[in-house]
Amino acid sequence: MAVEVVGAGQQAGVEVDLAVDLGRGLVLRNPLLVASGTFGYGIEYGEVVDVQRLGAICSKGTTLRPRVGNPPPRVTETPAGMLNSIGLQNPGVDAVLDKYAATWARWQVPVIVNVAGESVDDYVEVARRLDGHPGVAGIELNISCPNVGAGGLQFALDAGAAGGVTAAVRKQTDLPLMVKLSPAATDVRGIAKAIADAGADAISAVNTLPGMAIDRARRKPLLGNVYGGLSGPALKPIALRVVYEVAQVVKIPIVGIGGVGSLDDVLDFLMAGACAVQVGTAVFADPVLPVRLVDELAAWCTANGLGSHLELVGVALPERRDKPSVKGGEYRP
């Protein structure tokens, strides 16, 4: 006798809709993005990953002028994580658009261009060149790169500067605009609020946290650039805390990033207040992980009787959603 196996709590016939709206018309088919810097320009993994099944691709950090990046070694493994100090190596926005935009335009999967700069003018100029360009689905403003001298991280540590650069870019483009927070800020809530007030459509949290490693044989810092950004599972609790705090002060969508490597991690970020997640470091060990997580999330929603993962978003937040968290208020880094 054939028995249809139905999981506990599963409602027959419930279609799971994983779509998520990041604002200004940028609707992703699912909430699994690949994080900037780990997936190049989307073509590198093409032979082994069905990139069209991703929610979106965040491109490698792109600047106005070409950058050669930092001296090697640029990456090293650390306990439950890794450090990188690529230094925003990229051929410059014009070359990136020349080389990849036509391919992106043919893809179903939206490509969000990660934009970095040394000054407000840099960010604005890159945004101007991306605006309306076929193949560019949105901008992720990288105001939190720890690996460049001028600019970079400073914008993400001060509410005024973060709001200023966001507003300046907002004026220049109608593209969906997501701003990436740094976990290095002492209080992310003020910064997130300034970014939201300045007209960002979404917030991604978080970028890497500055760290370093020692090469004991050489008795010197291991990385060529001395400092690098920490990513991977080691960063996850910090990222989760930032998402949880930011979710209580802004109403725009939050995309969680930091150590996502399993369905449990995705669920944690959703419950903390993110409506989508980016997979970064875990892609190196398992390139097909983001695509697999899409299926796992859909199956989990079905098994738990949810029509959409959005029903989970922020369920772990304190009930008074518009007021700052009491716990967050007590937290003094």
Added chain:
Amino acid sequence: MRLLAAELIESLEFLPGQWLQTYHAPALAAGAQAGQFVHVRTPDYSGLVLRRPFSINTVDRVGGRITIHFRVTGAGTASLARMQPTQQVEMLGPLGCGFEVDPRSRHLLLVAGGLGMAGVRALVDEALAANRDVVMLFGAASAMEVYPSNLLPDEVEYVVATDDGSFGHHGRVTELVPRFEAWADQCFACGPLPMLAAMAHQAAGRQARLGVASLGARRGCGSKAPPLGSRLARRRAWLQVSMEQNMGCAVGACLGCVIMGVKGPQRVCREGPVFAANEIAWEARWP
């Protein structure tokens, strides 16, 4: 490039701390070329977030097998060394650009320093299969670390140098190169960066010393020199080197393994790991 499960068939600690492992991976073996590498997800990856790159040491297309050669240096290689036959690991590969042997080259000089043997070993088999003569120069710190000659085919002339003189030539392996530079049509090297830099320096003066023409189009035939970094340019280069660098993705996405070339930053995983010696900025200055 494929993502596949490879089954361990044999694991051998052939030198203290150095392992030779044979994996059954037919799809990998079918497409692998000497000089390419695989990116391996270690079996126990609790706390480890990166794969480990290994040169494809030997390829057995008929048996669908490849071998890798590594030294236990940390948690990842230690967990590989603990593996038992029939266990599987996930491999991504074959990756990168391999050695480019000019069809006209009859005499190949291979130079390996220590673990660099893993980088050039596969070329021995490819060259012998194509009826080429192979001389293998190998350098190690002492006799304890000399790659056993029984792991090389009999047809290879194997010359060893040790730093402490406990076996073979007393001195650096690069000191043996001049003996063969006139004989060799092409040279392929893998080893520590100072060794490769010294060889590149030697190679740059080779033509002037020997007064020989380089491989390539004859003057007056009208063809221009192929662009630096192209397969053709590499094929015509006397010295090709297999480079090493810490690696993230191994497919060219993360730019973690970049070294400085004369034409700008080069990804070891994509443009390399094999480069013509004249593509590398040996005294790299980063702006």
